[in-house]
Amino acid sequence: MSLKLSGWRLHALAAVAVMMTANVALATDSTMDADMATLARIREAAMSSNFAYDRLEELTDRIGPRLSGSPGAAAAVNLVADDMRAIGMQVKLQPAKVPHWVRGAEAAELVDYAHRPDGLTQRVMLTTLGGSGATPAAGITAPVVIVHNFDELNQKAAQIKGAIVLYDAPFDQSLADNGQSGTAYMESGMFRFAGPVMAAKLGAAAALVRSVGGANYRLPHTGMTSWRGTDLRIPAAAVTAEDAMLMSRLAAQGPIKMHLTLTPQTLPDVDSYNVLADLPGSDKADEVVLVSGHLDSWDLAQGATDDGAGLTAAMGVAEVFKKLGLKPRRTVRVVAWMNEENGQRGAKAYQDSVNDKISTQFAAIESDGGAGKPLGFMSSVALSDEKLLEPLRAAMRPIDAPVIKREERLGSGDLSELEDAGVPSFEPMVDMRSYFSYHHTAADTLDKVEPDNLKRQVALLAMLTWYLAEMQEPLQRLPHQTETR
């Protein structure tokens, strides 16, 4: 999922202004893009179909974890391709070389701390971060230095060399509870992403981060860490919130020492694929409306909410159109992305394939925010194009998802390069209050997905996809940030 901040006050005001002008437009405009009756049929077909949930059950219960390079990822490519062929979509596998990182042994115990009874050690629950370096098989023993932010890391620079650094930065669940889960994720997630390399630059022996997520239950949350193009791959792991708090309490009473064993391996890259499933358009077949989710998942669980739900919701769009016999003006392309979690090589392969014909990519949708109840969708259309989407709101109201929110840039995982090249991008806006409770943990399993919410998401994506595929007016294209990439 992506990281972003939003100026909601501005959006709210803009939305009111758009609503006022749109009511006038609705009353006078007889050349509506997609007719309301078709949108209603799409919505009803989605709400009465179990297709997406059935696909999700196959993906999670038959295959399970799908980290790129793994047998699960390869099996998922075939499953999704077969499922899309079975409903009559034109399927293509798009090659991408993907990283192949595998988890090894992972264990930690506190072997010394103030007032430790003789002979006692304490086990620390953790999970290796994607891309982590390895300790020797026998592990390492080193003092633990706890910091809460990067300033404190730099202040303690003299203690870092040879030590195990722990970033104890709590996930702010109250932000998530109030609809700001992306901000909460960004605030503590930056230590997972950038903390290990910063510690490595100061000579740390290993780096630990407090898990990025709420609802603790002593579960560690994995995820990618970035070495920023350096070769400083030290061992790096996420400890549970409870173990981070324990270490902070013990450290307040005196030095603590940890024995740490992490033996992941980075194996040679593997041949893999995005799955592209097309429903060809009619008079504008050369233009593509892409609707997508990512096929890979972290290795600790089934990846039901990240991103099995998003992927199968996108697949559900194809099933609805096929079932209703709809023929869109533009080509509708369902994409199952490979390697979103730890490299985005699938997104890169797609980008490379359309770079010299980017104007054919009319719009792109990705669902990668979980399976919570949908509230509407976000987009990065031009400010002056917001009104073109307004008629959709009435079609979204019956599933209680009438929000249309615009941002300058969505930065969705697999779409960011398309977006930066000027392709208007969209993502469903869903209730994410509990998303980060399970995100990248062993508890991201099928039971976390409420079937009715998945149906609502299919309905939302299908109406949005259809609307975009039928639009009379082209959307403006706003290339941005390409010079900084």
Ligand SMILES: [Zn+2]
């Ligand atoms: Zn994801």
